[in-house]
Amino acid sequence: TSVTWTLLLFVYFNFSEENQSFKNVPIKGLEPQRPFPKKFYPRFTRGPVHIPELQQKENKIGNPLGNHVQDPVKGEVEFSPEMGMIFNEEDQEVRDLGYQKHAFNMLISNRLGYHREVPDTRDAKCREKSYPPDLPSASVVICFYNEALSALLRTVHSVLDRTPAHLLHEIILVDDNSELADLKKDLGEYVKTQLPKTTKLVRNEKREGLIRGRMIGASHATGKVLVFLDSHCEVNEMWLQPLLTPIREDRRTVVCPVIDIISADTLTYSSSPVVRGGFNWGLHFKWDLVPLSELEGPEGATAPIKSPTMAGGLFAMDREYFNELGQYDSGMDIWGGENLEISFRIWMCGGRLLIIPCSRVGHIFRKRRPYGSPGGQDTMAHNSLRLAHVWMDEYKEQYFALRPELRMRNYGNITDRVELRKRLNCKSFKWYLDNIYPEMQISGPNAKAPQPVFINRAQKRPKIIQRGRLYHLQTNKCLVAQGHPSQKGGLVVVRECDYNDQNQVWIYNEDHELILNNLLCLDVSETRSSDPPRLMKCHGSGGSQQWTFGKNNRLYQVSVGQCMKVVDPLSHKGYVAVAICDGSLPQQWHFES
Ligand code: UD2
Ligand code: MN
Numbered sequence: 001t002s003v004t005w006t007l008l009l010f011v012y013f014n015f016s017e018e019n020q021s022f023k024n025v026p027i028k029g030l031e032p033q034r035p036f037p038k039k040f041y042p043r044f045t046r047g048p049v050h051i052p053e054l055q056q057k058e059n060k061i062g063n064p065l066g067n068h069v070q071d072p073v074k075g076e077v078e079f080s081p082e083m084g085m086i087f088n089e090e091d092q093e094v095r096d097l098g099y100q101k102h103a104f105n106m107l108i109s110n111r112l113g114y115h116r117e118v119p120d121t122r123d124a125k126c127r128e129k130s131y132p133p134d135l136p137s138a139s140v141v142i143c144f145y146n147e148a149l150s151a152l153l154r155t156v157h158s159v160l161d162r163t164p165a166h167l168l169h170e171i172i173l174v175d176d177n178s179e180l181a182d183l184k185k186d187l188g189e190y191v192k193t194q195l196p197k198t199t200k201l202v203r204n205e206k207r208e209g210l211i212r213g214r215m216i217g218a219s220h221a222t223g224k225v226l227v228f229l230d231s232h233c234e235v236n237e238m239w240l241q242p243l244l245t246p247i248r249e250d251r252r253t254v255v256c257p258v259i260d261i262i263s264a265d266t267l268t269y270s271s272s273p274v275v276r277g278g279f280n281w282g283l284h285f286k287w288d289l290v291p292l293s294e295l296e297g298p299e300g301a302t303a304p305i306k307s308p309t310m311a312g313g314l315f316a317m318d319r320e321y322f323n324e325l326g327q328y329d330s331g332m333d334i335w336g337g338e339n340l341e342i343s344f345r346i347w348m349c350g351g352r353l354l355i356i357p358c359s360r361v362g363h364i365f366r367k368r369r370p371y372g373s374p375g376g377q378d379t380m381a382h383n384s385l386r387l388a389h390v391w392m393d394e395y396k397e398q399y400f401a402l403r404p405e406l407r408m409r410n411y412g413n414i415t416d417r418v419e420l421r422k423r424l425n426c427k428s429f430k431w432y433l434d435n436i437y438p439e440m441q442i443s444g445p446n447a448k449a450p451q452p453v454f455i456n457r458a459q460k461r462p463k464i465i466q467r468g469r470l471y472h473l474q475t476n477k478c479l480v481a482q483g484h485p486s487q488k489g490g491l492v493v494v495r496e497c498d499y500n501d502q503n504q505v506w507i508y509n510e511d512h513e514l515i516l517n518n519l520l521c522l523d524v525s526e527t528r529s530s531d532p533p534r535l536m537k538c539h540g541s542g543g544s545q546q547w548t549f550g551k552n553n554r555l556y557q558v559s560v561g562q563c564m565k566v567v568d569p570l571s572h573k574g575y576v577a578v579a580i581c582d583g584s585l586p587q588q589w590h591f592e593s
Contacts, residue, residue: 265543312339
């Protein structure tokens with residue numbers, strides 16, 4: 001551990017102009033008891049709590065915390081706020097291009113390198129568990145398209161570093177016809193010269209999408225068990241043994257790790273609550289709290305949990321069973337829907353799907369998908385239509401009620417999949433709903449008796465660390481809203497301080513947010529980091545709304561890696577912007593209670 005960190009710090013210090021400290025920098029005028037409260041995320045032991053159908057962001061798998069399920073208890077977050085500091089134009093370019101091409105902070109990803117320690121987020125009881133010595137060996141399949149090389153190689157190395165050699169049969173990388181030069185050239189070289197022979201690289205002649213891509217990867221595999229991972233993951237301590245154990249006991253068990261969260265803006269690794277997979281009638285995946293009945297049992301926090309669906313990216317399955325069960329629907333393109341399809345198929349055709357709390361794998365959850373499909377089609381709708389027609393019987397009407405425009409849409413030929421369903425003698429969708437996902441609300445044509453109403457848990461509010469004014473030393477002025485502080489998208493400027501004016505009062509909280517007059521958060525644009533800071537609704541997911549106070553009185557923006565300054569201190573306009581941190585007077589601020 002210490003060696004890795006020493007190396008990392010050494011590398012970092014060598015390209016930084018000043019000696020950066022990764023420690024959390026205490027705020028001027030107030031030293032919190034601990035540098036910054038660590039965030040703690042629990043396993044949910046309370047329930048049953050039902051989260052009302054949230055507005056699912058179309059075509060996006062959110063992280064298991066969402067903005068709605070937050071609760072403090074355990075886990076640990078390493079937070080190095082200034083890891084993304086920009087020192088020159090090249091850094092700026094890496095960062096900005098990274099956000100455009102990958103929708104995460106590639107500058108930080110590159111600086112982290114290919115190996116890093118991650119906090120062990122497992123429940124303490126997991127560490128006492130032992131696993132059979134004769135577990136089946138695994139073929140890890142990682143399909144990628146235009147992935148950031150550092151993220152991809154960190155995925156690969158995390159597997160190599162944290163998997164016992166005898167359990168790792170091979171790693172199969174499937175390049176889905178990426179266009180990026182380093183993936184075409186450097187990766188091939190790296191695999192050949194730097195990785196064990198058991199890591200293979202397969203290249204698709206044309207873009208297939210992740211569904212056929214995984215099928216191609218699986219067809220090259222020879223291990224007993226297939227393990228699928230996204231190309232921007234980091235596996236945690238002892239991640240594989242707990243996945244292989246239930247498969248060894250029953251080959252028709254498909255298992256998922258708990259997906260920990262790697263922040264797209266800071267690459268911080270943090271613990272996820274143990275939640276399970278559900279879906280809504282728009283056929284979007286969602287996370288649900290685990291009903292109490294599932295959590296009670298002698299094994300408590302370490303026991304596998306039945307899950308109605310999987311998120312899609314990270315799971316393990318007996319290879320022969322994957323083939324018997326019909327792999328995936330090869331008529332599905334690029335992205336989306338395959339996760340519900342395979343989940344329904346597993347349950348309806350005699351298998352089961354479990355989440356294994358003692359296995360943890362981190363995944364970079366992004367705010368948007370940085371790529372489209374080659375023809376620009378909405379592949380999620382196409383894929384969902386196919387799964388609805390094959391698997392959902394009369395309940396496909398629930399989908400059409402929400403998406404009437406899709407009723408007449410062509411979805412290609414599904415004969416093979418319908419035959420598969422017959423051949424495997426699969427149960428009805430009604431059986432699945434009644435037995436596997438009874439929490440699902442059904443209205444309209446297939447309505448059931450009304451369900452009890454559950455109460456949604458109040459959202460946790462981050463603790464306030466300090467309340468006061470943001471004072472600019474050089475101009476003697478305070479940071480305020482240019483217009484009204486409740487106006488979303490409004491700019492901020494420095495003006496004469498007025499110590500009686502509530503509109504000049506900021507809150508600084510444990511999430512590193514700066515909230516003006518208890519209304520809106522100070523925010524920067526993710527992709528256009530040169531835009532001036534503005535006031536936006538607090539989104540609670542850090543990054544563009546994360547600020548720290550550091551050396552030289554700086555006010556540092558975590559996701560753009562730059563410091564807040566007054567643009568032209570002599571003008572009375574008082575405009576502010578973010579710029580490369582240089583410790584100069586225009587960049588000096590005090591938070592004053
Ligand atoms: C989630 C899943 C993802 C998949 C998807 C639904 C997790 C953590 N992730 O979306 O695995 O099930 O839901 O389809 O559960 N890729 C290709 N070719 C393409 C497009 C993508 O190889 O044409 C790769 C991509 O590089 C990545 C993987 O497929 O490694 C998943 O794509 P994503 O990360 O954009 O999907 P994500 O995590 O939003
Ligand atoms: Mn992903």
